[in-house]
Amino acid sequence: MTACARVLVTNDDGVAAPGLLRLAAHVRDLGHQVVVAAPEGDESGCGTSRAVAPDGLVPTRSTTLEGLAGVPVHTVCAPPGLIVTAACQGTFGPAPDLVLAGINPGANVGPAVLHSGTVGAALTAAHHQRPAIAVSLGHGAPYHWDTALRALAVLLPGVLPVVPGHPPLLLNLNVPNVPLSRFVGVLRTGLGPYGDTRFTIQRCGPGLLRASHQEQQERRGGEAALLAAGYATVTPLRPPTEDTDAPLDLPAVDQAPAALVGGPQ
Numbered sequence: 076m077t078a079c080a081r082v083l084v085t086n087d088d089g090v091a092a093p094g095l096l097r098l099a100a101h102v103r104d105l106g107h108q109v110v111v112a113a114p115e116g117d118e119s120g121c122g123t124s125r126a127v128a129p130d131g132l133v134p135t136r137s138t139t140l141e142g143l144a145g146v147p148v149h150t151v152c153a154p155p156g157l158i159v160t161a162a163c164q165g166t167f168g169p170a171p172d173l174v175l176a177g178i179n180p181g182a183n184v185g186p187a188v189l190h191s192g193t194v195g196a197a198l199t200a201a202h203h204q205r206p207a208i209a210v211s212l213g214h215g216a217p218y219h220w221d222t223a224l225r226a227l228a229v230l231l232p233g234v235l236p237v238v239p240g241h242p243p244l245l246l247n248l249n250v251p252n253v254p255l256s257r258f259v260g261v262l263r264t265g266l267g268p269y270g271d272t273r274f275t276i277q278r279c280g281p282g283l284l285r286a287s288h289q290e291q292q293e294r295r296g297g298e299a300a301l302l303a304a305g306y307a308t309v310t311p312l313r314p315p316t317e318d319t320d321a322p323l324d325l326p327a328v329d330q331a332p333a334a335l336v337g338g339p340q
Contacts, residue, residue, distance in 0.1 A: 080235055081108045083171035083200075084163045086179065087118045087192025090138070090150045094178030097220040098210065100142050102175065103226075108184035111140070112149040112158045120267050121154040123195040133157065155196035163203035173235055174200035177210030178223045182249045185267040197245055199268065202314045204232040206243035213252035213302050223250040223325065226307035229261045249298055250307040259305040266310055267297015296324050 084099040088090055088237040090113040102301040103109045115134075118124075127133055134152040149167055151158050155176065176196035193209045200207035208230060210224045226248060234244045245291050251258065279285040 079107055080172040081169060083159065083167070083174045084109055084111050085113045085155045085162075085174065085176050085196050086154050087114065087121060087176070087196065088179065089116045089118070090140070090148065091317075092180075094180055094212070094218070094220060094223075096140055096142055096179050097224065098175060098227075099140075099146060103143070103146055103225050104318050105231075108147075109142065109143075109146050110162070110167050110171065111146060112162055114155060114158065115152045115158055118192050121156070121192040121195060122190050123156040123198050124154045124192075125157040125160060125199075126154060127157065131321055151246050155192050156199045159199040160203065163200065163205055168187060170203075171200075171205060174205050174207040175210065175227075176200075176207065177212075178218075178220060179209070179211040180218055181211060181214050182299070182302060183209065183211045183247065184249050184302070184308070188247060188266065194247055194312070197247070198312065198314050198334050201243055201245040201312075204237075204243055206237060208234065208246045208248055211247075211249050213250065215252050219252055219254055220228070222253060222255050222307075223248075225255060226250045226261050229307075230309060230314065239240050245312045245314075247310045247312050248307060249302060249309075251302045251305050253305055257305050258307070261307045261309055262300055262301060263265075264301060264308045264310055267299060304317045 082102050084095060084102065086095045088094065095113055097108050099111050136150050138148050138150050153281050159174055174197060176193045179193040183194050188194045193211055197207035197209040208227065210223055210227055212218055230248060231247060237243045275288045276284050301308050
């Protein structure tokens with residue numbers, strides 16, 4: 076990581092969340108220029124949403140956080156995807172060199188990356204050609220924030236500077252919620268087929284559904300199994316892109332002319 080980078084710290088749990096405070100203070104203490112911009116309240120499960128009110132107005136205010144003296148802090152009534160977009164367009168000062176999202180209490184593994192606001196913030200940063208790391212810590216209080224910061228330290232030197240001609244790195248980091256003495260190390264892995272929680276929706280009365288998260292009782296491989304063994308997992312991701320291998324062979328569907336879509340001619 077460069078000697079002094081401008082780092083945006085955000086999350087989906089709200090500006091007062093303890094994980095955000097620990098992350099921002101840690102990066103500041105490493106000598107980087109930190110700006111915090113985060114939702115006013117809990118925006119968990121919002122993915123990459125940039126939803127706003129019908130009039131398009133997004134309330135924002137400057138505030139302070141205990142332990143972050145000298146760090147600009149912006150409270151924004153919006154999901155983290157919108158906040159990252161605003162930051163990359165210079166709303167909170169010069170655009171960031173790096174976006175860090177977290178530290179999220181609860182892992183974001185397997186299918187959860189599709190819905191996570193933490194990962195959604197990092198995906199949005201990559202869409203704006205900014206490297207990003209989504210940092211999540213396994214479930215269960217008390218949370219061992221220092222373990223997450225130790226795992227993050229392994230990755231920070233590799234995300235900056237951005238290599239010309241290469242897309243910026245987008246990393247999904249999940250850390251076991253264990254004391255440092257039980258932390259084994261960081262492993263690269265793919266997205267597993269299962270998360271460590273199961274999201275269910277059930278009808279609980281006329282015209283009423285109940286949504287809930289239930290911890291998986293059986294660890295069935297993938298990142299969740301590695302977390303249970305004391306390893307942190309890191310998975311490089313990329314924003315949604317065209318599936319050029321999809322077998323779409325329908326007589327009524329032709330290839331779009333390159334001259335109309337701006338592709339190679």
